[in-house]
Amino acid sequence: MKIATWNVNSLSVRLPQVLDWLHAQSPDVLALQETKLTDDRFPHADLLAAGYHSVWLGQPTYNGVALLSREPAQQVQRGIPGLDDPQARVIAATFGEIRVIGAYFPNGQAPGSDKFAYKMQWLDALQAWLAKELAQDAKVALVGDFNIAPEDRDVYDPVAWEGQIHCTPEERAHFRSLLDLGMFDAFRAFEQPPKSWSWWDYRNLAFRKNQGLRIDHILLSESLRASLRQCFIDKAPRKNERPSDHAPVVAELET
DNA sequence: ATGACATTGGTACAATGA
Secondary structure (H helix, E strand, C coil): EEEEEECCCCHHHHHHHEEEHHHHHHCCEEEEEECCCCCCCCCCCHHHHHHCEEEEEECCCCCCEEECCCCCEEEEEEEECCCCCCCCCCEEEEECCCCEEEEECCCCCCCCCHHHHHHHHHHHHHHHHHHHHHHHHHEEEEEEEEECCCCHHEEEEECHCCCCCCCCCCCCCCCHHHCCEEEEEHHHHHCCCCCCCCCCCCCCCCCCCCEEEEEEEEEEEEEEEEEEEEEEEEHHHHHHHCCCEEEEEEECHHH
């Protein structure tokens, strides 16, 4: 079971790259963020022709999430239950024994802003829901664009980024709280190359200089630890002529 | 340097991202 996540920054622009990548990596489940599509424009027929079922939650212009899968999704949940959120950020479904939650965490803009307050509220709601999901389903994967760099080693210039958005103590405390519910960071379960990022700014030749952040994550419930075989960031799609600013993260589980 | 670059909606440039 190969589970992946990728912020594509517009699925209409990136669809050819997504189709290429599905062919190259053959994930069983791929969570997408920032589809930036209304539900009526979701390219489900193209994806089905490539061998993937889709479930999605969209809105005009911003946000938008989807789960693509070899097998059809079961028990689909759109949005965080009980959270009245006009922003399309969450879609969850069950694949075999595994509950997969695909999420596009709020950016938060800057500490002290209204958007930061929204991010904190949203994180509270996610945490409460994840606790319930873990009580119901033994095997849970929380994947997506977290917009949180959990530690200084996840930041190309931790001094410059200290206290900045994605790196604030409040965001990092929320990340640890998710782990404390009984999850672990699949990427950090293995030795990884230093300076591993999942996002590079479009500006300033950041990708060429490898100046980035690791903000896209795959968290797995402890019940899945023994079956995790590998976890990696695939930088290949970031080398495209017209790439997303994010690279996919992949976790491979036995069976 | 409220900058750079990319995307959407709409057809000029503001909002948003991270």
